[in-house]
Amino acid sequence: MKLLILVALFGLSLAQHNPHIRYGRTTIVQLFEWRWADIAAECERFLGPNGFGGVQISPPSEHIVLNSPWRPWWQRYQPISYNLCSRSGSENELRNMITRCNNVGVNIYVDAVINHMCGAGGGEGTHSSCGSWFNAGKRDFPSVPYSAWDFNDHKCRTGSGDIENYGDAYQVRDCRLVSLLDLALEKDYVRGKVAEYMNKLVDMGVAGFRVDACKHMWPGDLAVVYGRLRNLSTKWFPAGSRPFIYQEVIDLGGEPISSREYVHLGRVTEFKYGAKLGTVFRRWHGEKLCYTRNWGEGWGFMADRDALVFIDNHDNQRGHGAGGASIISFWDSRLHKMAVGYMLAHPYGVARVMSSYRWDRHFVNGKDQNDWVGPPSHADGSTKSVPINPDQTCGDGWVCEHRWRQIKNMVIFRNVVNGQPHSNWWDNQSNQVAFGRGNRGFIVFNNDDWDLDVTLNTGMPGGTYCDVISGQKEGNRCTGKQIHVGGDGRAHFRISNRDEDPFVAIHAESKL
Numbered sequence: 001m002k003l004l005i006l007v008a009l010f011g012l013s014l015a016q017h018n019p020h021i022r023y024g025r026t027t028i029v030q031l032f033e034w035r036w037a038d039i040a041a042e043c044e045r046f047l048g049p050n051g052f053g054g055v056q057i058s059p060p061s062e063h064i065v066l067n068s069p070w071r072p073w074w075q076r077y078q079p080i081s082y083n084l085c086s087r088s089g090s091e092n093e094l095r096n097m098i099t100r101c102n103n104v105g106v107n108i109y110v111d112a113v114i115n116h117m118c119g120a121g122g123g124e125g126t127h128s129s130c131g132s133w134f135n136a137g138k139r140d141f142p143s144v145p146y147s148a149w150d151f152n153d154h155k156c157r158t159g160s161g162d163i164e165n166y167g168d169a170y171q172v173r174d175c176r177l178v179s180l181l182d183l184a185l186e187k188d189y190v191r192g193k194v195a196e197y198m199n200k201l202v203d204m205g206v207a208g209f210r211v212d213a214c215k216h217m218w219p220g221d222l223a224v225v226y227g228r229l230r231n232l233s234t235k236w237f238p239a240g241s242r243p244f245i246y247q248e249v250i251d252l253g254g255e256p257i258s259s260r261e262y263v264h265l266g267r268v269t270e271f272k273y274g275a276k277l278g279t280v281f282r283r284w285h286g287e288k289l290c291y292t293r294n295w296g297e298g299w300g301f302m303a304d305r306d307a308l309v310f311i312d313n314h315d316n317q318r319g320h321g322a323g324g325a326s327i328i329s330f331w332d333s334r335l336h337k338m339a340v341g342y343m344l345a346h347p348y349g350v351a352r353v354m355s356s357y358r359w360d361r362h363f364v365n366g367k368d369q370n371d372w373v374g375p376p377s378h379a380d381g382s383t384k385s386v387p388i389n390p391d392q393t394c395g396d397g398w399v400c401e402h403r404w405r406q407i408k409n410m411v412i413f414r415n416v417v418n419g420q421p422h423s424n425w426w427d428n429q430s431n432q433v434a435f436g437r438g439n440r441g442f443i444v445f446n447n448d449d450w451d452l453d454v455t456l457n458t459g460m461p462g463g464t465y466c467d468v469i470s471g472q473k474e475g476n477r478c479t480g481k482q483i484h485v486g487g488d489g490r491a492h493f494r495i496s497n498r499d500e501d502p503f504v505a506i507h508a509e510s511k512l
């Protein structure tokens, strides 16, 4: 009996590693701070047609509204209740978006903030996104409802009540993360409220959750909450599909809490991935691209089946979270395209690409004073919608990296080569490397300060292929470089280090 239960639990949690992406698609895009109405439109006009598999949305739960600083992005990470009205839109708009995205085969993954509520100094009143009253000082959130009994204050043993030492796992999980009121997830009542919130979203049709701040919650508590989640809606997903769970655990090594403690519950964000690949592409600390021949588990990352990978996220692109200065975001666009291209070409992990908004960076002693700035907004604080320019880029401060030709085409590349092995590696013992994915795709990078001019075995069938980085196949023509693969699978590549994008990628569907 015990064994049966163990097997059942193990089976359930492995099922939570599956993103349930449909139609052979592979990639998730984080549409950070986008409004629901804009995401719905983006699914229909761009993401579905271009083979994106899913969207990670900003937290949909009711959040605090802050004036100082003015409407920062992090107010979304300070829940006031589980009402589904936020800066991104109302419950109806959320439901409409989930339905419309599902109808074009694009899954929705919810950023779930369940470790805490708002900051201890959040005050009293109705300064919340749906206008619900709360009193942070009294730990009173009647719209859930939560009261003082539902928080961990009595358990935490630090003087300040906040986490003071990341070397102490008890503090990290029982005290307040940057003074955010820490929920007592050991209580059945709190677990029930959290599961009810997540189940409401499951019933609306979402495919899973990015769970925020998991390092700050006990794995045993999370196991109970996840175990209470219902299966995905059979309107869009096969019967018996478990919600996809990917947990934010920032683990760069050197702390007592490691991502290993969470991988049996679902996938985990592999923060080493973007930090290391950033160092490699920046060529810092003597790193070279040729050293990535055994990229993935060979670099000490978690097992492939457990990893959710990304080059940057909303935290570390502005110096929060982990990874530091090596993280490559849209601010370094040439390197960003290469690093994202590398990630999407490589088989390791479930991949997520970032889609950002711009803000005015202002560095003082290396720290960005404007790292708090919220999304493009109107004078009344409401978020601007995302206008699409005639050339398909986005306006009004929205960066839309996912629409950049090079990134969009690499999302398609990943779909085309899905399931194929990493193959035909070549390097020049420096920063020129190439690898294929079986006989379905091949990519070549030149991150050295001199030209690449070499003939390589691509493993691809003979023919003329269109490079999807410098251009793309449109009908029967190619708007970029053409690559001629001989009957023996060999092809000549020339990539100047001064090219706008010093890499080339071809795949089975870019054959002319």
Ligand SMILES: *[C@@H]1O[C@H](CO)[C@@H](O)[C@H](O)[C@H]1NC(C)=O
Binding pocket: 012, 015, 231, 239, 240, 241, 242
């Ligand atoms: C949910 O799916 C699992 C298989 O993943 C199955 O064992 C379980 O019975 C399902 N639960 C419900 C309520 O359908």
Ligand SMILES: *[C@@H]1O[C@H](CO)[C@@H](O)[C@H](O)[C@H]1NC(C)=O
Binding pocket: 428, 429, 430, 432, 451, 452, 453, 454
């Ligand atoms: C790197 O590649 C170029 C040609 O692509 C070659 O000339 C050079 O010798 C290679 N090796 C090193 C260590 O740079």
